[in-house]
Amino acid sequence: MTIRPARFGEAPLLAAIVERAYGPWVPAIGRRPMPMEDDYAARIAAGEAWVLEEAGAPVALVVIERHAGHLLLDNIAVDPARQGRGEGRLLLDFVEAEAARLGLPEVRLYTNVLMERNIALYARRGYAETGREVQKGFSRVFMAKPVSGSAATAPR
Known part of the structure; x- marks a missing residue:
């Protein structure tokens, strides 16, 4: 498996993975989660979409945004047929390594307050809750994790 930047023509494939990954949350949340409405062609053009591929085909994705002082994990999606194989963990490792590489x-990240399973997963990975807020009609839990190895956290 390889993680690489998503390619322009893959936007529909990324949207399809997100549809399958987030679809089960629609009844719980009462509406489509924001990643289901994202513009993946724009994300790819901005260099923010990355895919995990196997045998040349994307099977999972992550959307990250570089900000002053942090890397925002905007979206992570693994095809439900492949969940439980460690692919999400590989993408989280990538995001954390990318933040360190960039010196952040x-x-x-943020997730819906109703996505308790995701909140617990992030907490096990070392993310701490930093707040809760309603944004764009979504009740969100905000979390952060320090990244070791970045220029800002490396011992001097």
Whole structure:
């Protein structure tokens, strides 16, 4: 398996993975989660979409945004047929390594307050809750994790 930047023509494939990954959350949340409405062609053009591929085909994706002082993990999606194989873990490892490579001291993310399983997973990975807020009609939990190895956190 390889992680690489998504390619322009893959936008529909990324959207399809997100549809399958987030679809089960629609009844719980009562509406489509924001990643289901994202513009993956724009994300690819901005260099923010990365895919995990196997045998040349994307099977999972992550969307990351570089900000001053942190890397934002905007979206991570693994095809439900492949969940439980460690592919999400590989993508989280990538995001944290990318933050360190860029010299950013932390990774931040947010998730829906109703996605308790995801909140617990991030907590096990070392992400701490930093707040809760309603944005764009979604009740969100904000989390952050310091990244070791970045220029900002490396011992001097």
